[in-house]
Amino acid sequence: MASKTIDTRGELINEFNQSMKPVSLWADAWKRLRKNRMALFGLWIVAIYAFLAIAAPVLPLYDYTSQDLFQANLAPSFRPSGEVAITKAEARLTEIQALISEGRDDLAPELDKAKVEYDLLKADIATNPNHKKVYILGTDYLGRDMLSRTIYGGRISMLVGLVGTITAVLLGIIIGAISGYAGGRLDNFLMRFVDIMYGLPYMLIVIIMMSVFRTEGSSSIFILFIAIALVSWLTIARVVRGQIISLKNSEFVEAARSMGASSGRIIFRHLLPNTLGVIIVFSSLSLPGFIMSESFLSFLGLGVSAPDASWGTLVSEGVQGMELFPWRLLVPAAIMTLFLFAMNFLGDGLRDALDPQSKNRT
Amino acid sequence: MTKFIIRRFLSLIPTMFVIITLSFFLIRFAPGGPFSSEKKLPEAVLQNILKKYHMDESMPMQYLRYFNDVLHGDFGPSYKYKESTVNELIAQSFPNSIVLGSVALALAVFAGIGVGITSALRQNRWQDYLAMSLAVIGISVPLFVIGPVLQLAFSMQLKWLPVSGWYGRKWPLTLILPALTLSFPYFAYIARLSRASILEVLRSDYVRTARAKGLKESAVVLKHVLKGALLPVVSYLGPAFSGIITGSIVVESVFVVPGVGRIFVQSALNRDYTLIMGEVIVYSLILVVMNFAVDIVYGFLDPRISYK
Amino acid sequence: MKRILAVLFVLVAVTGMFAQDFVFSNASEPTLDPSLQTDTASTNVYLGLFEGLVQYDPKTSRAIPAVAESWTISKDGTVITFKLRKNATWSDGHPVTAQDFVYAMRRILDPKTGAEYAYFPAMVIKGADAFNSGKGKAEDVGYKAIDANTLEVSLTGPAPYAVDMMAHSSFGPVPQWAVEKFGNDWTKPSNIVTNGPYLLKDWKVQEYLLMEKNPKYWDAKNVKIKSIKVLPGDNDTTNYNMFKNGEVDWTHGIAVSKIDEIKLRKDFQASPQVATYYISLNIAKKPFDDVRVRKALAMAIDKKAIVDKITKAGQIPTDAMVPPLAGYTPQKGAGFNPEQAKKLLAEAGFPGGKGFPAFTYIYNTNEGHKAIGEFIQQSWKNVLGIDCTLQNMEFKTLLDLRDKQRDFTVSRNGWVGDYIDPNTMLELFISDSGNNAGNYKNADFDKLIEKARTAKVSDRYKIFQQAETMLLTRDQALIPIYHYVNLDMIDASKWGGWYPNPIGFHPWKFMYKK
Numbered sequence A: 001m002a003s004k005t006i007d008t009r010g011e012l013i014n015e016f017n018q019s020m021k022p023v024s025l026w027a028d029a030w031k032r033l034r035k036n037r038m039a040l041f042g043l044w045i046v047a048i049y050a051f052l053a054i055a056a057p058v059l060p061l062y063d064y065t066s067q068d069l070f071q072a073n074l075a076p077s078f079r080p081s082g083e084v085a086i087t088k089a090e091a092r093l094t095e096i097q098a099l100i101s102e103g104r105d106d107l108a109p110e111l112d113k114a115k116v117e118y119d120l121l122k123a124d125i126a127t128n129p130n131h132k133k134v135y136i137l138g139t140d141y142l143g144r145d146m147l148s149r150t151i152y153g154g155r156i157s158m159l160v161g162l163v164g165t166i167t168a169v170l171l172g173i174i175i176g177a178i179s180g181y182a183g184g185r186l187d188n189f190l191m192r193f194v195d196i197m198y199g200l201p202y203m204l205i206v207i208i209m210m211s212v213f214r215t216e217g218s219s220s221i222f223i224l225f226i227a228i229a230l231v232s233w234l235t236i237a238r239v240v241r242g243q244i245i246s247l248k249n250s251e252f253v254e255a256a257r258s259m260g261a262s263s264g265r266i267i268f269r270h271l272l273p274n275t276l277g278v279i280i281v282f283s284s285l286s287l288p289g290f291i292m293s294e295s296f297l298s299f300l301g302l303g304v305s306a307p308d309a310s311w312g313t314l315v316s317e318g319v320q321g322m323e324l325f326p327w328r329l330l331v332p333a334a335i336m337t338l339f340l341f342a343m344n345f346l347g348d349g350l351r352d353a354l355d356p357q358s359k360n361r362t
Numbered sequence B: 001m002t003k004f005i006i007r008r009f010l011s012l013i014p015t016m017f018v019i020i021t022l023s024f025f026l027i028r029f030a031p032g033g034p035f036s037s038e039k040k041l042p043e044a045v046l047q048n049i050l051k052k053y054h055m056d057e058s059m060p061m062q063y064l065r066y067f068n069d070v071l072h073g074d075f076g077p078s079y080k081y082k083e084s085t086v087n088e089l090i091a092q093s094f095p096n097s098i099v100l101g102s103v104a105l106a107l108a109v110f111a112g113i114g115v116g117i118t119s120a121l122r123q124n125r126w127q128d129y130l131a132m133s134l135a136v137i138g139i140s141v142p143l144f145v146i147g148p149v150l151q152l153a154f155s156m157q158l159k160w161l162p163v164s165g166w167y168g169r170k171w172p173l174t175l176i177l178p179a180l181t182l183s184f185p186y187f188a189y190i191a192r193l194s195r196a197s198i199l200e201v202l203r204s205d206y207v208r209t210a211r212a213k214g215l216k217e218s219a220v221v222l223k224h225v226l227k228g229a230l231l232p233v234v235s236y237l238g239p240a241f242s243g244i245i246t247g248s249i250v251v252e253s254v255f256v257v258p259g260v261g262r263i264f265v266q267s268a269l270n271r272d273y274t275l276i277m278g279e280v281i282v283y284s285l286i287l288v289v290m291n292f293a294v295d296i297v298y299g300f301l302d303p304r305i306s307y308k
Numbered sequence C: 001m002k003r004i005l006a007v008l009f010v011l012v013a014v015t016g017m018f019a020q021d022f023v024f025s026n027a028s029e030p031t032l033d034p035s036l037q038t039d040t041a042s043t044n045v046y047l048g049l050f051e052g053l054v055q056y057d058p059k060t061s062r063a064i065p066a067v068a069e070s071w072t073i074s075k076d077g078t079v080i081t082f083k084l085r086k087n088a089t090w091s092d093g094h095p096v097t098a099q100d101f102v103y104a105m106r107r108i109l110d111p112k113t114g115a116e117y118a119y120f121p122a123m124v125i126k127g128a129d130a131f132n133s134g135k136g137k138a139e140d141v142g143y144k145a146i147d148a149n150t151l152e153v154s155l156t157g158p159a160p161y162a163v164d165m166m167a168h169s170s171f172g173p174v175p176q177w178a179v180e181k182f183g184n185d186w187t188k189p190s191n192i193v194t195n196g197p198y199l200l201k202d203w204k205v206q207e208y209l210l211m212e213k214n215p216k217y218w219d220a221k222n223v224k225i226k227s228i229k230v231l232p233g234d235n236d237t238t239n240y241n242m243f244k245n246g247e248v249d250w251t252h253g254i255a256v257s258k259i260d261e262i263k264l265r266k267d268f269q270a271s272p273q274v275a276t277y278y279i280s281l282n283i284a285k286k287p288f289d290d291v292r293v294r295k296a297l298a299m300a301i302d303k304k305a306i307v308d309k310i311t312k313a314g315q316i317p318t319d320a321m322v323p324p325l326a327g328y329t330p331q332k333g334a335g336f337n338p339e340q341a342k343k344l345l346a347e348a349g350f351p352g353g354k355g356f357p358a359f360t361y362i363y364n365t366n367e368g369h370k371a372i373g374e375f376i377q378q379s380w381k382n383v384l385g386i387d388c389t390l391q392n393m394e395f396k397t398l399l400d401l402r403d404k405q406r407d408f409t410v411s412r413n414g415w416v417g418d419y420i421d422p423n424t425m426l427e428l429f430i431s432d433s434g435n436n437a438g439n440y441k442n443a444d445f446d447k448l449i450e451k452a453r454t455a456k457v458s459d460r461y462k463i464f465q466q467a468e469t470m471l472l473t474r475d476q477a478l479i480p481i482y483h484y485v486n487l488d489m490i491d492a493s494k495w496g497g498w499y500p501n502p503i504g505f506h507p508w509k510f511m512y513k514k
Helices: A023-034 A035-059 A081-101 A105-127 A146-182 A184-199 A202-212 A221-232 A234-247 A251-258 A263-300 A309-318 A328-354 B001-011 B010-031 B043-052 B058-073 B088-120 B126-140 B143-157 B172-201 B206-214 B215-247 B249-254 B259-270 B275-299 C004-017 C040-050 C100-107 C116-122 C128-132 C178-185 C235-245 C256-262 C289-300 C303-313 C338-347 C369-386 C394-404 C423-427 C443-454 C457-474
Strands: C022-025 C054-055 C064-065 C069-073 C079-084 C143-147 C150-154 C197-203 C208-213 C228-229 C250-252 C268-281 C359-364 C387-391 C410-416 C478-488
Touching: A023 A035, A023 A328, A023 C178, A035 A146, A035 A328, A035 C116, A081 A105, A081 C303, A105 C423, A146 A184, A146 A328, A184 A234, A184 B010, A184 B275, A184 C040, A202 A221, A202 A263, A202 B010, A202 B259, A202 C394, A221 A263, A234 A263, A234 B215, A234 B275, A263 A328, A263 B126, A263 B172, A263 C069, A263 C387, A309 A328, A309 B143, A309 B172, A309 C359, A309 C457, A328 B126, B001 B010, B010 B058, B010 B275, B043 C116, B043 C128, B058 B275, B058 C178, B088 B126, B088 B172, B088 B215, B088 B249, B088 B259, B088 B275, B126 B172, B143 B172, B143 B249, B143 C197, B143 C235, B172 B215, B206 B215, B215 B275, B249 C235, B259 B275, B259 C394, B275 C235, C004 C250, C040 C197, C040 C208, C040 C228, C040 C250, C064 C069, C100 C116, C100 C128, C100 C143, C100 C150, C100 C178, C100 C410, C116 C128, C116 C369, C235 C256, C256 C369, C289 C338, C289 C369, C289 C478, C303 C369, C338 C369, C359 C369, C359 C394, C369 C387, C369 C410, C387 C394, C394 C410, C410 C478, C423 C443, C423 C457, C443 C457, C457 C478
Parallel strands: C022 C228, C022 C250, C359 C387, C359 C410
Antiparallel strands: C054 C064, C069 C079, C079 C150, C143 C150, C197 C208, C208 C228, C250 C478, C268 C410, C268 C478
């Protein structure tokens, strides 16, 4: 490990003569993070996603709400959508004709319908400039662009993930740390409170929230955040508490205590940094949960309202017709999974970088 | 220690009391009632039904009546499954969820810890990346995608396994797909958690000491690392176990498993008050007891913890 | 591994030996007690286990003889006398008598039973409503056993659809002795006494229900299928996969998202239903109190496009509330006409949608409702320049908001007729109806519906047409979108006796394997 490093005074640094520079935890962590390739890759991806989400309105995307039923369920292609639609309509005609020649005379009306549809489509292509659009990631059931729907969906989902993670980490750390450090009655009280929150029927709480705070003509995205924040911190609080309990009697805490450090200082300067690893792993693990729980909450009526979408709703729409229109599942699922991958590697990198045991090691 | 266990155990009683009481009133506060439907019932008919279930009484009265019944072990009749009591419904569905959940959790724990150890010991090598990628997929792809995809692959394309078929009792074929699906996210969680904590423990002083003493690496891992590293996994197992055996709505719905999860969601949507209450009580009971057990196990697993 | 697989396959083979003849995916858990049933899943099972006075004709859904061999209707149409067959027996050997029907009727109406479907017989049976609401006596209910095999039924008026209604489970017979002996547990497999073509063999709630041919059934020689397994799974995709894999013979309802594929299958069955998908407009709210606004909103929606390109399962686009019935011509509201829509909206004071207040369109969470809502939202935006927000919610929240509190502006709605007659589709719009979500209040309309109740059979349809003209052609109180179709998957080349029909019930006794 780095025996060739030269410090500012021009001396060779080795394991034994390392000088303890007053480098802050964060600056030090950033230095180490930059060396971790996977983490950097994750950081880049996350940055790109963040850029796309913020810049979406000014990017050259098709309107994510604009429908054209002639272009419903088109497969991804670099050709103009009119051609793709025609190919699709022709394939349908051939399919029905083939079935009829196999003796399925009952499909004759279906064939007539398909023919009429085909002619209408041809006529529409001649006049409607919409058919010149290119949908590189295909279209959904109303002929809307999957690419822009997924990007706009990402805005919501990433925001949900962010809010969920932040509240989970903040609340979870504070309550878990206090509970674990204080022990005794306070610990028992706080943890029983967590138990109660686990036990209450969450679904009905959400239903009540959504009906109480409903306002005509506006969406309920803010209540969605509250609903997610409400339960997001429970598991992490229990885990942090467990870690704190196991650490609080160790030598370094005893040492700090004997030097007269306050409880707050012991918790935040000594105990929490040592649980950071588990906290980061937990938050990167909970992130997908938050993003998906949005689609469950939007089933109950909390969350984005149509025609807006989120990754969760796009994926759950896509999964039902996946044999027929695989891209409607694969596009949002792949884009979402890549983001979660990136977040995970970034989380791992952060964990390694922030590890207090590797502090000041080069 | 004994004193701690007793005190900790006694705290379960007020916890359950608060959960039951809060839930009782919360449930009734939700919009809609058990008997609202697309065709609205005439007022007289509705009144008859309310009377039959004592729902015409005052709220406190209903609560006392219910609480009294619960203390006698009677969860009352279901409003939706009119010919069954809540006790019967839970008794019928619970074993199915326990079977499914235990198999899934066992799969998840073994695979998860195994993968976690491998990955920690081979940190930043290809085994690590592969294992962690698998875990990320397990946690990022929602169950409602994994389930249908597995179904499509193994039942529709390969035709190895039945689409669903708990009803047919084709054991253990019917169990494979749902258990596999259900285990995915838990596997991922456990793999990631155990990797992280093993890495931490590997660097700790007592492991260094053990190594310095000249213990074989395998012995170090088995004796010291594993024991210390399992703590976060154990504290995760409490909620995980109560979560997994009380059923998963998605898996139970996709594979038509007659478990508690499906009934729970349906009862909430149906506003089947008594059935929701019954499920909440059973679920919370398992949860608080599991968390109780976890707290106790903590004490044994980690020598650093002492209860005063 | 190979050995394990071999063991597994042996296991499958062994358990497979006890296979049943027919597997039906019912999509929901049934209730067995005829008096307590509320949904189609229960009626589907009722048709196997019990037999009423009459039952549904498998082709037309009209009443045909069952326990009753024949019936006569009095001249004024208010009294029906049923002649019961002598060879009908309960599964425990008791003969099925007129008294069993009287008992069942009094039981479902009894306030103490708390039966949700009590309202159904109460619509047509004399004295039923009074008894059910605690104002009358059981003895005054219009069900009289003249002797063991003669039942006299008195109606509230000359309702020509009454006999058809009586195929429904709420008119079914109930064995008094079994109910009194076992109480609420009388429908458990070990206790239940039934009189239908099938016996209840086994029932595991949420898992399956097994019916087996009843050898004591009076027409047992014509019952072909020996045993039927009924599954409660409600996941469309799973049900469809099971059907495709041959694990299920008939599924009720289809996987809508796979309609493009399903539509070309020969085992896909769609049949028009007496049912309408419509949009409720809250007339009590401005500016929806203006008929020009309502008409403009209706004219902006291309219903044919919805049916052809979104729902795609053969639904029938409509501008009327009542579907076409033999002898009844539906009276239409405004049809698709964007130019006229713009003009009307301008006349109402909102040229190009300017100044139109923001409002929300609510619907219960469902992929289909969502797609339709999104399409309508876009249509109103493009044609009229009106902005509306879509909001989905779970069903009971919607019901509370829409039907109970009536605190909404525009809502998706749907109505499935209980019998084949315009009355079932129109009476929900009378002023004090609990289902009149849009608050349509029109005394003349109320009078017409009331008049039809007692009118001569030959005049009724004309009166209903007048009423529908008022409701839609003149007032456009709602926006009809399409008439529903029953959607089923069953291979008609393998199973006979199953026909697409308007009510969507398929009596088991007529079905056979080809």
